[in-house]
Amino acid sequence: MKTWRMLQKESFTKLSDLTTYLELTQDNLELVDFSPHFPCLVPRRLAEKIPKNCLTHPMARQFVPLKEEKWESPDFIEDPLCEQGGVRVTPSLLHKYDGRLLLIATGACAMHCRYCFRQHFSYQSEDKSFTQELDYIRQNPTLHEVILSGGDPLSLSDDHLENLLMHLDQIDHLQVIRFHSRFPIGIPERITDELLTILKRLKKQIVFVVHINCADEYDEEVTQALRKLTALSIPVLTQSVLLKGVNDSALALKALSLASISRGILPYYLHKLDKIRGAAHFEVGENEGIALIKELRKQVPGYAVPQFVAEYPKERSKTPLIVLQN
Ligand code: SF4
Structure with a gap:
């Protein structure tokens, strides 16, 4: 194998x-x-x-x-979320929201998505010991959650990942370590027994948010890999980006939601596209997105409808674009 x-x-x-x-x-x-x-x-x-x-x-x-x-479009720029500004508190840490922060564990990914909002930056840190990052987290007792992002945190070797996780696990005020990953979709074999053993040893609650945009991305191996995580009582959620020509129909969103919930995975976020240079051809209008979510709500149970959100610089959380009554 x-x-x-x-x-x-x-x-x-x-x-x-x-x-x-x-x-x-x-x-x-x-x-x-x-x-x-x-x-x-x-x-x-x-x-x-x-x-x-x-x-x-x-x-x-x-x-x-x-x-x-x-295509050049004046609204589509290299850093629409201003991530290179004050929110970047160390080379690999983005502290935007209260209580949680994003650790760019690596710049490497399993795949390059053409609409990626970090495609113009190099986040690669040479320091895989994350000394500065761990110090910052230790010194901020208001933090309760660390989000491992990237790139893709599962691009790290098991040794580097284990080292990082063990240090995070020892920080008392942290409660949750969240992974943002697309690896299980592209290379589900990354969910190895060795990785599962590392995760099992952690005292903190682990949460996985898997980036997936259409039902075709699921297959038997992907399903099995995600089941190995849920079998460890790790909640697995999805996040998707609303993309023209990919999932901009109620039919496509319904297929994705049903494919997720039938695997025990809950739809979490549907992101409005970040206006990143080079991605203008993926844009779906906000009103169109809201109409799609309303239509989706008619066709699937409330728990299968992701929150349609946008991210704006300086906002202290993601902004819901529609609030549905369940
Ligand atoms: S996996 Fe995520 S970080 Fe990597 S290219 Fe795709 S969207 Fe960007």
């Missing part, structure tokens, strides 16, 4: 390899951006879900760099 590291090395990083694999014909090849500013990175599992010669499929839209990324 291949290890997750082997599978990671098999990901498509060369666009010429990916376009050949996808059997793109000339008219589709002309739509591809062969010199993207955000490099191509697509795990084979995800490439296998793209029908041949089809760039309009939701999986293709999410991962194949298109010339549409070169």
Whole structure:
């Protein structure tokens, strides 16, 4: 059996390899951006879900760099959330909200999503001991939760991850360690027995928020990987981004919500797209998003409807765009 590291090395990083694999014909090849500013990175599992010669499929839209990324739109900028400003309290810590903060555990991901709001930054920290970050957390007793993000925290080796988790686990005032990860979708083999053993040893409550945008991203291996987490009493939630051509229909959102709840996974957030340079072609209007959520609410139970939210700089929490009565 291949290890997750082997599978990671098999990901498509060369666009010429990916376009050949996808059997793109000339008219589709002309739509591809062969010199993207955000490099191509697509795990084979995800490439296998793209029908041949089809760039309009939701999986293709999410991962194949298109010339549409070169569209300039004045509202779409490199740092719409002002993450490079005062909220960055150490090279790898973003402290925006009361009680919780975001630790950019690594800049590396299992895949490169074309709409990623951190695609213009290098968050790679050379210091995998996270000394400054741990000191900051220890000195702030108001913190009750640390969110491990990135990049993707599961890109860290087990040794580095274990070291970080064990230190966090010893900080009394912390109650929850939350992972934000897309690894289980692209390389579910990352949920290894070794990783589960590390998680089992922790005293703190662990929460996993998995980034997933459409039902096609689930398959048997993904389901099994997520079940290994829920079997440890780790709540698994989803977060998605509302993306044109990917999930901007009540049908697609319903399929995703039902696919999640049938696996014991609760829809948490549906994010309005952050206005990041290169992602304007993914934008869905706010009113359209609200209408989609209202329609979704008619078709699935309340617990299967994610909160439709936007993130604005200087706001002390995410902003709900619609509040539904259950
Ligand atoms: S996995 Fe997350 S951080 Fe990585 S490219 Fe995708 S959206 Fe960005």
